[in-house]
Amino acid sequence: MKSIIEELKQRDLLNQITNEEKLLNAQKDNAGVYCGFDPTADSLHIGHIIPLINLKRFQDFGFKPILILGGATGMIGDPSFKNTERVLLTLDKVKENVESIRKQVTKIIPSIEVVDNNEWLGKMSLIDFLRIIGKDFNLAYLLAKENIATRIEKGLSVTEFSYTMLQGYDFYQLYSTRDCRIQFGGSDQWGNITSGTDYIASKVGRENSKAAGVTFKLLTKKDGGKFGKSETGTIWLDANKTSEYELYQFFVNQDDDDVETFLKHLTTLELEEIDKILTEHKKEPFKRLAQKRLGQEVVSWVHGQEGYQKAIKITEAIFSGDIESLNESELKAICLSIPNSSSQLDLKFIDFLVSSKIASSNREARELIRDKSITIKGRNDFKEDEIIGKNFIYFGKTIIVKKGKKKYFSVKCS
DSSP, X not given: OOOHHHHHHHTTOEEEESOHHHHHHHHHTTOEEEEEEOOSSSSOBGGGHHHHHHHHHHXXXXXXXXXXXXXXXXXXXXXXXXXXXXXXXXXXXXXXXXXXXXXXXXXXXXXXXXXXXXXXXXXXXHHHXXXXXXXXXXXXXXXXXXXXXHHHTTOOOHHHHTHHHHHHHHHHHHHHHHOEEXXXXXXXXHHHHXXXXXXXHHHHOXXXXXXXXXXXXXXXXXXSOBTTOOTTSOOBSSTTTSOHHHHHHHHHTSOHHHHHHHHHHHOOOOHHHHHHHHHHHHHSGGGOHHHHHXXXXXXXXXXXXXXXXXXXXXXXXXXXXXXXXXXXXXXXXXXXXXXXXXXOSSOBHHHHHHHTTSSSSHHHHHHHHHTTOEEBTTBOOOOTTOBOOXXXXXXXXXXXXXXXXXXXXXXXXX
């Protein structure tokens, strides 16, 4: 079996390692590996796919995957390479986010251990922090860290300054109680990760420490754009925020220049399989075979095979224009990814189009009606003075309107 280091290098993922030998020994001993998320929202987003898939990747190479949710550190906020200080969340909101993310993660990786650092940090008094943690961190050492130094001139509170020490203590806790020897993160986490390996060394002796840290290259597009940015805003992993269909479409619409990197970084497909996919893709790029396979792998992993089939069914219905075949759950998924507006029932059709902003004016509304460019429930033969009634509703108080060949609108009626 090849080593995890070889795997990371072949996928062009690896950025830095504190100690290769310790990483290989941890793999041999089936030790723990972890990364951490601060619960700043009640759902993970598409950027979290990268650390999650890497936890799965390490698991496939014999490691025990552990995820720390920052029930305590989330109350502070990581200052690493951020321009401004984070807005502090309330304790209740952080707890709510922790439990929501815990359910999400254990569904994606059922065998993962999820822990909340509030279990140990929440019980620690200020005096405990200063004596147990603060005493082992030299001020010059902390100020020399790039993730701290880059914020000093812009302003860094004592609150955020303490973050790297708390993360270092997290690593020590997992190391001493769960035989977790490896921490990984993006390249922007190098300072925090090395704080952990150094803190462990200060506690157990550098010659005795088995801890190591790994960072991965940040995933960016070849045009320099940031991965995960979308015209519709954040792409969430919660299907109630971003539907399975929209997540699938996000990947299907990626550029050819990026799809190879995304297949290597965001899936556990064997490299030989990825090469075959790309070879077939290059024969007929317009079919977007590589992007579709990428979407299939990610959506199936995050939402299961059922979620992927739902995305495909909706995609085919929208492409054919036959959304009448979809059930309520599938129609609601469409409404998450199309423009939303509001209007009233019992309006004349022309007034409905203008009030819902489907048409910008009465003139455009008349043209759309005349050209039969508006379709609702399979109909496009509307009259200007026809009344919009309950028979137009798809579910609840929602009407789904097709404008032209491709545009859809969701209109909530009162």
